Amino acid sequence: MYARLLRVLESVQEQYLHDPDLADDAARHAFTWRLVEEAERIAGEIWDKRDNRTVGEMGVNVVRAALAAYAEAEDRVIKSEIIGRIPARAVHERYNAWAYLEAEFTPRTDFESVDAGAATAEFWRRRAAESHVDIDRAGDCPAYSGVDPIEDLALEPIVNWTDADKKWALEKAVEQAGLEPGEWIELDWPPSGFLMSAGYMYQTEFESCEAHADAYDESGDESASEDCQHCRPVEMVVEEMAQWSLTTTMWLRDITFDNNGDERIPQGAAVNDFEVAVIEQDPRDIMIGPPGAGRYW
Numbered sequence: 001m002y003a004r005l006l007r008v009l010e011s012v013q014e015q016y017l018h019d020p021d022l023a024d025d026a027a028r029h030a031f032t033w034r035l036v037e038e039a040e041r042i043a044g045e046i047w048d049k050r051d052n053r054t055v056g057e058m059g060v061n062v063v064r065a066a067l068a069a070y071a072e073a074e075d076r077v078i079k080s081e082i083i084g085r086i087p088a089r090a091v092h093e094r095y096n097a098w099a100y101l102e103a104e105f106t107p108r109t110d111f112e113s114v115d116a117g118a119a120t121a122e123f124w125r126r127r128a129a130e131s132h133v134d135i136d137r138a139g140d141c142p143a144y145s146g147v148d149p150i151e152d153l154a155l156e157p158i159v160n161w162t163d164a165d166k167k168w169a170l171e172k173a174v175e176q177a178g179l180e181p182g183e184w185i186e187l188d189w190p191p192s193g194f195l196m197s198a199g200y201m202y203q204t205e206f207e208s209c210e211a212h213a214d215a216y217d218e219s220g221d222e223s224a225s226e227d228c229q230h231c232r233p234v235e236m237v238v239e240e241m242a243q244w245s246l247t248t249t250m251w252l253r254d255i256t257f258d259n260n261g262d263e264r265i266p267q268g269a270a271v272n273d274f275e276v277a278v279i280e281q282d283p284r285d286i287m288i289g290p291p292g293a294g295r296y297w
């Protein structure tokens with residue numbers, strides 16, 4: 001009991017707390033004794049509140065029940081008196097130290113200037129060629145009309161993620177989730193893209209000028225007026241850009257300690273799909289391939 005509390009205190013002090021008042025051995029021992037007293041007081045409260053008829057009178061059962069009450073009290077003391085003293089971001093910054101440090105040496109990506117056109121097409125054409133599959137650019141074929149929904153086949157714009165992007169995303173996640181002492185956030189990296197909207201584009205009709213109207217009505221041939229300044233040629237008009245959501249899984253972890261007082265391997269629940277950024281793409285530039293990019297080809 002004393003040993004576990006001392007060990008937790010020492011490891012928290014060393015890793016996160018760096019409290020000058022706990023710098024020497026004697027201070028840490030004195031502090032731990034106060035924690036033991038506090039745990040005993042709380043265990044007493046737990047004991048008083050419970051229905052002790054369920055324990056019975058057998059000595060062994062009473063001892064077990066008392067130990068269980070003490071264990072619960074000890075965990076509460078660890079949480080409130082030790083973990084509760086850690087500055088809110090300290091654990092987060094230590095677990096993500098690498099991203100935070102490297103972020104100083106790399107620039108952040110400007111999501112508005114991600115090349116979702118030529119560079120993305122080039123990347124996916126090369127990948128497709130290596131895997132011997134066919135891909136199309138939406139703008140080079142008539143409106144997509146396959147069986148699978150386009151969002152299952154669209155190939156995401158290529159983002160050259162940097163550590164600065166990761167730090168920025170972590171900060172955004174912290175702001176969204178908030179951090180209690182002892183908690184930190186982990187993001188699976190890099191994010192992946194999901195086509196939220198394929199945008200909207202349409203083709204205009206050919207409109208001949210007066211001079212070419214008769215010829216066009218007769219032949220239906222647009223080529224005769226190709227060089228005419230007044231005929232309006234067929235055009236693709238982009239009315240709405242395609243939208244990609246770049247998301248990843250966010251994990252909210254918190255530190256816990258085993259029976260010896262050693263920090264456990266971090267555990268925690270996946271909170272949700274965390275949206276790192278939204279980027280736009282000209283709907284003509286959407287690359288369409290067979291499903292399973294990155295898994296099957």
Ligand SMILES: [Zn+2]
Pocket residue numbers: 208209210211212225228229230231
């Ligand atoms: Zn004309």
